[in-house]
Amino acid sequence: MTEQTRSRVLDGQVAIVTGATSGIGAAIAAEFARQGARVVMTGRRVKDGAAVAERIGTNAVFLPADLTDHAAPARLVDTALDRFGRLDCLVNNAGIPGHPVPIAELDLAAFDQAIAVHVRAPLALIQQAARHMVPQRSGTVLNVASVSGLRAGFSGPDYSIAKAAMQHLTRCAAVDLGQSGIRVNTISPGPIATGIQAKAVGADAAAADHAADDGVPVFARFLPQFQPDPRIGRPQDIADVAVFLASDAARHVNGQDLTVDGALTAGRPWSTAAAEHAAIAQAIATVKANSH
Numbered sequence: 001m002t003e004q005t006r007s008r009v010l011d012g013q014v015a016i017v018t019g020a021t022s023g024i025g026a027a028i029a030a031e032f033a034r035q036g037a038r039v040v041m042t043g044r045r046v047k048d049g050a051a052v053a054e055r056i057g058t059n060a061v062f063l064p065a066d067l068t069d070h071a072a073p074a075r076l077v078d079t080a081l082d083r084f085g086r087l088d089c090l091v092n093n094a095g096i097p098g099h100p101v102p103i104a105e106l107d108l109a110a111f112d113q114a115i116a117v118h119v120r121a122p123l124a125l126i127q128q129a130a131r132h133m134v135p136q137r138s139g140t141v142l143n144v145a146s147v148s149g150l151r152a153g154f155s156g157p158d159y160s161i162a163k164a165a166m167q168h169l170t171r172c173a174a175v176d177l178g179q180s181g182i183r184v185n186t187i188s189p190g191p192i193a194t195g196i197q198a199k200a201v202g203a204d205a206a207a208a209d210h211a212a213d214d215g216v217p218v219f220a221r222f223l224p225q226f227q228p229d230p231r232i233g234r235p236q237d238i239a240d241v242a243v244f245l246a247s248d249a250a251r252h253v254n255g256q257d258l259t260v261d262g263a264l265t266a267g268r269p270w271s272t273a274a275a276e277h278a279a280i281a282q283a284i285a286t287v288k289a290n291s292h
């Protein structure tokens with residue numbers, strides 16, 4: 001879609017986007033603003049957040065917050081209301097990488113942190129947003145989970161379990177708040193080129209964000225084996241879907257999990273399966289021939 005053909009489908013909306021200092025959140029905040037929304041962005045890194053907000057322009061404000069601080073959700077929602085007078089969309093996008101270790105070796109402090117960032121903070125933010133959205137009888141919530149919430153083995157168990165809980169948080173909130181005209185949906189991305197992969201192995205956050213594309217050739221080596229569209233996703237792929245789900249075009253979509261994953265969770269690439277079918281057929285034919 002070119003800039004010229006894009007209509008401003010979020011005109012008049014006010015949104016909160018968490019985890020907007022980099023990667024997917026920064027792309028969502030920028031695309032929301034391009035589509036006419038005013039955006040309150042958050043994250044812990046003050047300099048990076050201010051820089052992203054400045055690039056977006058006057059429709060974005062950055063409020064530094066650590067979402068594991070229990071006072072942060074109310075402060076964020078109050079800022080959106082004070083600054084822009086309303087709140088139409090909450091995007092729970094902030095996230096931290098998992099720890100790819102066997103269950104027996106999983107540090108429970110890391111597990112607590114995964115739940116705090118991916119489940120407790122989004123739940124608290126939904127509670128705070130609902131205070132305003134329920135009387136307004138409108139609003140949307142987007143929870144950015146992961147294919148790791150649907151399939152084990154793509155990240156650490158802490159991350160996978162937390163993302164599965166986030167996907168169910170969506171359903172629990174949708175059946176409740178749906179009665180008040182509020183839509184709550186999940187976006188579950190497959191692999192997306194951001195700094196999160198380098199952060200997972202301990203890289204400094206700014207350096208990891210800067211080198212977000214460095215992992216692309218590595219993914220290009222192994223994605224074709226299990227992802228039918230072997231291209232690694234880009235933050236904009238998620239931002240475009242977020243705009244759709246926040247817009248009136250998705251008015252009857254509620255409680256759903258939209259995977260954006262090049263068919264990763266649909267099944268194995270047909271070429272992989274076909275090669276296996278051929279090998280199995282040949283082995284059976286050999287067994288049959290030898291049995292006569």
Ligand SMILES: NC(=O)c1ccc[n+]([C@@H]2O[C@H](COP(=O)([O-])OP(=O)(O)OC[C@H]3O[C@@H](n4cnc5c(N)ncnc54)[C@H](OP(=O)(O)O)[C@@H]3O)[C@@H](O)[C@H]2O)c1
Nearest residue numbers: 019021022023024043044045066067094095146192194196
């Ligand atoms: N990239 C992928 O392959 C992929 C795939 C599936 C799902 N996802 C999900 O997509 C979301 C965005 O990730 P990304 O890939 O864009 O990675 P990213 O660039 O590292 O973004 C993560 C964001 O979360 C913020 N954050 C982390 N902990 C926080 C905390 N305690 N309080 C406030 N903000 C916090 C970070 O900001 P600060 O560092 O400034 O705090 C950053 O803005 C995450 O939920 C991730 O799990 C990513």
